[in-house]
Amino acid sequence: MSTEKIEVKEDKTIKELVGEMSLSSAPILLELDGEIFYPDENYDRKIQAGNRLTVIPIIAGG
Amino acid sequence: MRRLNRVFLYDDGAARALKIEEIAKYLRKKLIKVGVEVRGNPFAFYLLQDKVSDYARKIASIKIQDATKKWSSEQEPLYGEIEYGKKMILGKTRASGVLYDGLELQRLFFEVIPGRERSLQFVHIVFSNRLFATWDEHERRYHARVNLCGIPSIISTTGVVEAPAKPRGYYLLRQQYEMLGKDLLELKNSFKGAFIDYEDLRLTEVMKGYAMQSVFYSLVGDPFCQDKGCRLYNAHWQEELIFAQIESEYEFCQRHMSFLEELNEY
Numbered sequence: 101m102s103t104e105k106i107e108v109k110e111d112k113t114i115k116e117l118v119g120e121m122s123l124s125s126a127p128i129l130l131e132l133d134g135e136i137f138y139p140d141e142n143y144d145r146k147i148q149a150g151n152r153l154t155v156i157p158i159i160a161g162g
Numbered sequence: 163m164r165r166l167n168r169v170f171l172y173d174d175g176a177a178r179a180l181k182i183e184e185i186a187k188y189l190r191k192k193l194i195k196v197g198v199e200v201r202g203n204p205f206a207f208y209l210l211q212d213k214v215s216d217y218a219r220k221i222a223s224i225k226i227q228d229a230t231k232k233w234s235s236e237q238e239p240l241y242g243e244i245e246y247g248k249k250m251i252l253g254k255t256r257a258s259g260v261l262y263d264g265l266e267l268q269r270l271f272f273e274v275i276p277g278r279e280r281s282l283q284f285v286h287i288v289f290s291n292r293l294f295a296t297w298d299e300h301e302r303r304y305h306a307r308v309n310l311c312g313i314p315s316i317i318s319t320t321g322v323v324e325a326p327a328k329p330r331g332y333y334l335l336r337q338q339y340e341m342l343g344k345d346l347l348e349l350k351n352s353f354k355g356a357f358i359d360y361e362d363l364r365l366t367e368v369m370k371g372y373a374m375q376s377v378f379y380s381l382v383g384d385p386f387c388q389d390k391g392c393r394l395y396n397a398h399w400q401e402e403l404i405f406a407q408i409e410s411e412y413e414f415c416q417r418h419m420s421f422l423e424e425l426n427e428y
Binding site: 102103127129131134135136138154156158159160161162 | 263264268269272277280281282285286296299305306307308309310311312313321322324325372375377383384385386396398403
């Protein structure tokens, strides 16, 4: 999995978004308007249709 | 491909054999147009003195006590563990024999990085001698790791010794040595060079490749390469690691070399 840009189709919360994308247990960061944050610390945050988010997976090696 | 603004290197009590300035010099050669800055201990660099105790407590609470049990936020650290954490932050001691939840450790580092620098255009790399692991949901246990790419990327100088598997023969003989009560140092000496050991003189060279994995993570979103001779190969065996980082005839495969050329042309 590598970074992925997505466009939000309708208004929702971060929690709804990660649930729909089956990412609720995945180690990821999100980027919105240049701000990077952990989704689980921003579950109630609202995102709007047209917002562009970047899903940044955390990747372990070795 | 993303543009890179700057690379920041931090030292969270990494092994003495690690020469971070040499890694910075290497990165400057590879990333001609990207600034590289060495910043010292990340907590000491960002935290005000009155926050040191808070973070020492947070770090102590992410210690893994049992590799078959997933870390829980309800874990309460002991007084001695917090004091030990403080000493580490202040550079008065180095971590040893403690396993940390890697994702939680990374989250603590993330917290102290100012918002304006939380971007994939900035490559934050923390060299640490803390051993960290990630939880495997299928196997229901933790796995020790060498690196964890994110913001920041963390690279463990202990993980590079402990995480990739040593030669099979080493483990077989170690069982025999332990049963017979023989000196394990003697066993290690008989495998000298076959794996990266503590304070290994090859450590800095090896870590240059892991630093580049963090760079490529920010640059293209993927730190790894399938080519066993490329420094970006995700080695799970010591033999693979030594080949990719030291013995291979080339540093980077054609594909990753061309990314670097493109980056340096901007």
